[in-house]
Amino acid sequence: MGILKGMRVVEGSAFVAIPLAGMTLAQMGADVIRFDRLEGGLDHTRWPVTRDGQSLFWAGLNKGKRSIAIDMKHPRGREIITEIICAPGEDAGLFLTNLAVRGWLDHPTLSTRRADLVMVTLLGDRHGRPAVDYTVNPSVGFPDATGPEGSTDPVAHVLPAWDCIAGNMAVSALLAAERHRLRTGQGQAVQIALKDVAAAMLGNLGIIGEVAVNGVDRPKGGNALYGAYGQDFVCADGERVMVIGLTERQWQGLVRVTGTGEAMAALEAELGVSLNDEGARWLNRARITAILAPWFAAHRVAEFGDAFDKSGVTWSVFRSFARALREDPDLSAGNPLFAEIEQPGIGRYPVPGSPFAFSAAEREAPVSAPLLGQHTEEILADVARLPGGEIARLFDEGIVRGA
Amino acid sequence: MGILKGMRVVEGSAFVAIPLAGMTLAQMGADVIRFDRLEGGLDHTRWPVTRDGQSLFWAGLNKGKRSIAIDMKHPRGREIITEIICAPGEDAGLFLTNLAVRGWLDHPTLSTRRADLVMVTLLGDRHGRPAVDYTVNPSVGFPDATGPEGSTDPVAHVLPAWDCIAGNMAVSALLAAERHRLRTGQGQAVQIALKDVAAAMLGNLGIIGEVAVNGVDRPKGGNALYGAYGQDFVCADGERVMVIGLTERQWQGLVRVTGTGEAMAALEAELGVSLNDEGARWLNRARITAILAPWFAAHRVAEFGDAFDKSGVTWSVFRSFARALREDPDLSAGNPLFAEIEQPGIGRYPVPGSPFAFSAAEREAPVSAPLLGQHTEEILADVARLPGGEIARLFDEGIVRGA
Numbered sequence: 190m191g192i193l194k195g196m197r198v199v200e201g202s203a204f205v206a207i208p209l210a211g212m213t214l215a216q217m218g219a220d221v222i223r224f225d226r227l228e229g230g231l232d233h234t235r236w237p238v239t240r241d242g243q244s245l246f247w248a249g250l251n252k253g254k255r256s257i258a259i260d261m262k263h264p265r266g267r268e269i270i271t272e273i274i275c276a277p278g279e280d281a282g283l284f285l286t287n288l289a290v291r292g293w294l295d296h297p298t299l300s301t302r303r304a305d306l307v308m309v310t311l312l313g314d315r316h317g318r319p320a321v322d323y324t325v326n327p328s329v330g331f332p333d334a335t336g337p338e339g340s341t342d343p344v345a346h347v348l349p350a351w352d353c354i355a356g357n358m359a360v361s362a363l364l365a366a367e368r369h370r371l372r373t374g375q376g377q378a379v380q381i382a383l384k385d386v387a388a389a390m391l392g393n394l395g396i397i398g399e400v401a402v403n404g405v406d407r408p409k410g411g412n413a414l415y416g417a418y419g420q421d422f423v424c425a426d427g428e429r430v431m432v433i434g435l436t437e438r439q440w441q442g443l444v445r446v447t448g449t450g451e452a453m454a455a456l457e458a459e460l461g462v463s464l465n466d467e468g469a470r471w472l473n474r475a476r477i478t479a480i481l482a483p484w485f486a487a488h489r490v491a492e493f494g495d496a497f498d499k500s501g502v503t504w505s506v507f508r509s510f511a512r513a514l515r516e517d518p519d520l521s522a523g524n525p526l527f528a529e530i531e532q533p534g535i536g537r538y539p540v541p542g543s544p545f546a547f548s549a550a551e552r553e554a555p556v557s558a559p560l561l562g563q564h565t566e567e568i569l570a571d572v573a574r575l576p577g578g579e580i581a582r583l584f585d586e587g588i589v590r591g592a
Numbered sequence: 593m594g595i596l597k598g599m600r601v602v603e604g605s606a607f608v609a610i611p612l613a614g615m616t617l618a619q620m621g622a623d624v625i626r627f628d629r630l631e632g633g634l635d636h637t638r639w640p641v642t643r644d645g646q647s648l649f650w651a652g653l654n655k656g657k658r659s660i661a662i663d664m665k666h667p668r669g670r671e672i673i674t675e676i677i678c679a680p681g682e683d684a685g686l687f688l689t690n691l692a693v694r695g696w697l698d699h700p701t702l703s704t705r706r707a708d709l710v711m712v713t714l715l716g717d718r719h720g721r722p723a724v725d726y727t728v729n730p731s732v733g734f735p736d737a738t739g740p741e742g743s744t745d746p747v748a749h750v751l752p753a754w755d756c757i758a759g760n761m762a763v764s765a766l767l768a769a770e771r772h773r774l775r776t777g778q779g780q781a782v783q784i785a786l787k788d789v790a791a792a793m794l795g796n797l798g799i800i801g802e803v804a805v806n807g808v809d810r811p812k813g814g815n816a817l818y819g820a821y822g823q824d825f826v827c828a829d830g831e832r833v834m835v836i837g838l839t840e841r842q843w844q845g846l847v848r849v850t851g852t853g854e855a856m857a858a859l860e861a862e863l864g865v866s867l868n869d870e871g872a873r874w875l876n877r878a879r880i881t882a883i884l885a886p887w888f889a890a891h892r893v894a895e896f897g898d899a900f901d902k903s904g905v906t907w908s909v910f911r912s913f914a915r916a917l918r919e920d921p922d923l924s925a926g927n928p929l930f931a932e933i934e935q936p937g938i939g940r941y942p943v944p945g946s947p948f949a950f951s952a953a954e955r956e957a958p959v960s961a962p963l964l965g966q967h968t969e970e971i972l973a974d975v976a977r978l979p980g981g982e983i984a985r986l987f988d989e990g991i992v993r994g995a
Contacts, residue, residue: 237819
């Protein structure tokens with residue numbers, strides 16, 4: 190029932206970005222076939238894993254796909270993968286990969302078999318050198334600008350943000366290229382380099398301009414929201430909250446509910462600035478925080494949460510992952526994004542579906558990931574269109590395997 | 593010449609996600625019209641700003657768009673924006689927004705004017721409550737899991753990762769919905785909640801499973817790569833490097849180049865594990881680091897960089913933003929992603945274009961952002977199709993303004 194129903198995408202991948210791209214398409218209704226070597230790809234046992242060594246990571250990033258496991262060192266295995274990628278169908282011939290295999294799996298070779306193939310490749314850097322989220326991030330400067338003010342220790346992020354961004358960009362690239370093909374009949378190769386994704390974002394967010402135009406190398410700002418007002422506070426109940434005064438409305442709501450209007454006015458008079466100006470809030474954030482901190486230290490979250498919500502203050506409690514799962518109804522099956530489902534080999538736990546809500550399609554319930562090789566037989570029959578006898582031989586000879 | 597040439601998208605937005613979405617489409621060749629109130633949107637002076645108060649942030653996130661400035665408190669202003677959003681054209685009628693304006697600017701109202709309108713809305717949370725990147729992130733748990741091992745202080749990210757992810761998801765949603773419209777004629781409303789984006793990713797990355805199945809609340813791990821081996825080291829020249837041993841190939845290359853094979857074998861014998869197993873590397877990372885740290889402390893980057901590259905070790909130096917700009921050719925006009933261009937009101941500096949390389953379209957050179965209202969007159973003429981006399985009156989009456 191998904192919005193992309195009828196589309197078929199083949200994915201040769203590992204780790205976060207391209208598996209996320211394929212999954213995003215699958216969760217919009219595309220038939221996404223992930224192929225892997227017989228023992229599973231490089232991410233098949235990626236942590237976190239269960240006590241039995243089953244990868245929760247792999248289960249998380251391959252939901253809703255079909256899986257085929259095949260020996261790609263064997264010429265027949267390579268031939269079959271080529272057939273699957275280049276299989277006929279107006280809405281097929283779409284290939285997503287980060288494997289960067291030259292020769293049999295590259296665009297020049299594959300497009301001799303299907304001229305209108307659309308192939309989206311994620312590279313490490315634009316030179317084709319390896320790079321991963323955890324090397325791209327320090328290379329462009331984020332860890333150096335992260336963490337407590339005054340500290341000189343870089344802090345790396347835990348969320349592989351560049352992978353998550355690049356994966357979603359791969360989805361856009363594939364849809365844009367397929368749109369072009371629908372109109373012109375023309376296939377193509379699309380390349381995206383993970384490092385270029387980070388480099389572009391550095392410019393998009395104004396950070397390159399800040400260096401090149403202002404001559405400023407942004408220092409660490411702790412948990413403060415850069416350029417306006419946003420700060421974390423510890424409350425009377427020991428809770429830590431993040432409070433945002435990015436817009437004038439948020440700022441004025443914060444001042445009103447905390448009853449700090451007079452103190453802020455006195456600060457404005459002393460400094461000769463208006464704190465309705467976001468830059469003035471940023472430059473004087475330490476003074477503002479000194480006014481607000483005693484208020485938070487004297488109040489419990491239960492006392493002010495509703496008033497904050499009603500006054501347009503944007504805020505949140507800091508939680509650990511486990512606490513977020515335990516307390517937040519948005520992270521439970523109470524949110525239609527989630528369902529408690531059985532993941533084969535792992536068990537039942539809350540699994541997210543697609544965050545997209547398309548009004549023209551039913552929201553699809555979350556579905557589990559396949560086991561490695563779970564769909565090998567049906568893909569060989571339905572997509573590669575091999576006769577039953579040949580499929581049986583491929584299993585017998587160990588060129589393919591099932592789950 | 594872009595791959596989306598001919599498509600027209602209207603954007604009513606502020607801040608990161610939706611401006612990024614519109615810009616991404618513009619950089620693929622779409623005609624993207626951003627409309628703003630006369631004084632500019634909530635992000636018009638967002639930091640970083642130049643010494644003159646010109647926003648480098650706004651310039652960064654609105655490149656390649658056309659800008660119209662209009663009084664939306666005035667009924668005529670609202671009517672004109674409605675006309676622009678719903679203007680005819682097979683490849684038009686596409687609207688991206690995070691404004692969440694009920695009434696004149698919502699999907700039910702707009703679709704009375706153009707039944708096949710595709711409208712993509714980014715919400716804060718699924719209930720329609722405000723949420724920003726900087727509140728979503730602590731609410732789902734990342735800052736609690738970020739920073740030095742053993743510390744209890746949460747560390748917020750500097751990159752607004754959820755906004756960057758959600759913006760790219762909005763691009764995918766728009767392209768998927770437009771694809772559906774091409775095939776069925778049917779328009780629709782698509783909603784994405786920023787908090788759901790984060791909640792889904794928590795599941796996708798296996799973190800929900802880690803809590804729900806394993807009963808583990810992931811602690812801070814410093815700069816270590818979770819679940820395999822990856823660590824930062826300080827070298828003899830004072831440089832800090834990030835070194836990755838995620839795959840077996842990376843790990844073995846690292847051991848080989850550092851000449852630590854014997855020490856690692858002794859450690860394996862002592863512990864009774866194989867360090868070719870990624871989980872064993874993770875669990876014993878402190879022991880591994882104790883072996884590697886003296887080697888890095890005794891070597892300069894210039895001594896080992898080439899050998900690391902040749903041996904398949906994935907690594908990077910930690911840099912500040914300014915140093916990255918100064919040293920890294922990938923962040924300069926030497927990379928076709930960038931060009932030194934003149935941004936009106938700001939000056940010349942390196943500006944990124946699109947990280948996508950489509951083989952079926954020329955790579956477009958980076959272009960600057962418009963000034964607020966720079967295209968007001970031409971949009972009123974070409975898109976709203978107003979006669980010249982009426983356009984002049986709108987300017988005279990202050991209902992619209994130019995740059």
